[in-house]
Amino acid sequence: MKKIISMLSASVLLLTACGSGGGTSAASKDAAAKPAGGSDKTAQPAAQTPAPAAAPAASAEKKKLSLWYIETGKKKELIEAAVQKFMQSHADADVEVVQIPNDPYKTKLSVAMGGGTPPDVFHSWGGGWLKQFVSAGQVLDLTGKISADNYLPAALSASTFNSKIYGAPLGMGVVPFFYNKEIFAKYNLQPPQTYDDLLAIVDKLKKENIIPIAMANKTKWPAAFFLMYFAERLSGPEIFNEAFERTGRNFSDEGYVKAGEMIQDLVKRGAFNPGFNGLTYDTGQSRQLIYTGKAAMEMQTSSYINNVRNEAPEFESKVGIFPFPAINGGKGKITNVVGGVSPVFSVSAKSKYPDLAVELVKALTSVELAQKLADEASAISAVKGVNYKDPFAVQLNDMLSKAQFLQTYYDQTLPPELAELHKDTTQELFGLTMTPAEAAKQMEAKAKEVLKK
Structure with a gap:
């Protein structure tokens, strides 16, 4: 499937309707990680929070999962807290959380995939970059394993190929x-x-x-x-x-x-x-x-606010936002935006515990986490049911909601x-x-x- 989500149309406008631990190894590691095998009236999506697993016997071995992702600052903090909560409700799970800087991430994941040692759950942006792994049979088909109704269609389409879902989206962004x-x-x-x-x-x-x-x-x-x-x-x-x-x-x-x-x-x-x-x-x-x-x-990208709050919180009050201006005589509108979907969480086809990995993906794309990201990191959600209160999140969501067209990032498409x-x-x-x-x-x-x- 070539066409990803270039035309925003009615699906992204759903933003308007939808928007206004356990083990000890979940501490974030460096890039050199060891991979493992709207308003208050908005209707909430069907719950997909996994049911707590029964506590294993004292002598039972933990099921080890690895998660690779790129988020920093408050987003990093909230994602890691979600993993801790997941382990508390899944006593048999031990999740190794690996935060890798954005720039080297693609190379590291490609090497791990090519070497047959991918993480169980990994971040992507959907689009052509994810599709290469899907085409190679390296990504688990999540169709029927996650509820498609929980996500904005425009966001979910970034990880849907040949009518099959290969990733669950958590966030969307504009530039x-x-x-x-x-x-x-x-x-x-x-x-x-x-x-x-x-x-x-x-x-x-x-x-x-x-x-x-x-x-x-x-x-x-x-x-x-x-x-x-x-x-x-x-x-x-x-x-x-x-x-x-x-x-x-x-x-x-x-x-x-x-x-x-x-x-x-x-x-x-x-x-x-x-x-x-x-x-x-x-x-x-x-x-x-x-x-x-x-x-x-x-x-x-709209994650800029997350960086400001992490690096220079005193500067936040000085920050303003405006869209890329219109060009006189041009055919594009000032309301049209460049943007994309990130993060999208997928499961490796090589995961030793695919069912547990899917449950982790559900936890990482829950309404609860998406709401916290919107409130505390100005994140725009790909998950339905989020109410926007943070001033920057409101402005960015408004920009995306009013867009008649979303140009997805070329390098991800x-x-x-x-x-x-x-x-x-x-x-x-x-x-x-x-x-x-x-x-x-x-x-x-x-x-x-x-x-x-």
């Missing part, structure tokens, strides 16, 4: 601009409605010796958001689907070339901090520029080989080491190789 409200107020700046407005802000901040937009792009995915937004705002929401589905325009379309030109114009205009292609997002190098007042804006080229060429565009025409040409050539026509 807005985050900005320092104090800096904007000091220089009488307002959140931009058009791209020309944004350029005027960039020029004003440059004159005041403030970095307009912070970015850390060593791992290539942060800058890719700009390409996605430029392509959609210029050429309309269907450009990616047409190129991906091979049904019309392709990756060498003039819309993609123009998107690359606009990226390079921003770079030449001095919109970003020096050396951005060598800085690492996970370690907070770009965020430190925001916290210290050296930079005014950063475009990132495309097959891995093409996804990597997308990130490589985008990084080179930002580095001014490749022309927009060449980047588009390379993408289309690779697409012809790896995408079915």
Whole structure:
């Protein structure tokens, strides 16, 4: 199944209706882990909280499970608390929780899968990246094992292939601009409605010796958001689907070339901090520029608020949000968003205890945990039945609910080989080491190789 969740349509609008321990080894470990074999009236979904298991005999051996995930800060804390609660209600379970930083996670999981030593339960973003493991027979089919009615259809579709469910989604995200409200107020700046407005802000901040937009792009995915937004705002929401589905325009379309030109114009205009292609997002190098007042804006996923609360809670009151602006003459709307589904929890086909692993997935995607994440980490839920109270969560949910279109992350939707080229060429565009025409040409050539026509 190629088409993931590019068209938001009625399914994501359900957000409006739905939204407003035990063993000792569950302590989070480092990346070097040992893998194992709406309103108050909103109707709640059918409960899928697993029934407590009977306590085993004193001499019985524990059933060991491993969980790999990438969340940090408050999200990490809440997920680990959910695991502890799961072990308290499943006395036969011993869960090893392994938190791995986002950037190396894909490589580590791919190596574990290829080596036949995957974790029992693992994080993904759904889409093409999960599908590669599904196609290789490495992921357990969860159809009938979890209740599909408990999740937003748009979110669940990211892990549904050939009408079978291979992952349970916990969260959804959008990519807005985050900005320092104090800096904007000091220089009488307002959140931009058009791209020309944004350029005027960039020029004003440059004159005041403030970095307009912070970015850390060593791992290539942060800058890719700009390409996605430029392509959609210029050429309309269907450009990616047409190129991906091979049904019309392709990756060498003039819309993609123009998107690359606009990226390079921003770079030449001095919109970003020096050396951005060598800085690492996970370690907070770009965020430190925001916290210290050296930079005014950063475009990132909605988990940005979780980072702020974990790293610089005193800065939270200064944070504002605005969507990527519309481009005059373009076909995309300011309400259309780039976003995705994360985390999606799946079970390895090699799990020694698949039934228990499925119960853990249910616990990790429960309404209880989703509500806590919304309240304490501003998370947008993929689980039905969450009421939004946190101001940032309300704003982000409103942004997603009003969207007529959700462009899923290219690198999570495309097959891995093409996804990597997308990130490589985008990084080179930002580095001014490749022309927009060449980047588009390379993408289309690779697409012809790896995408079915």
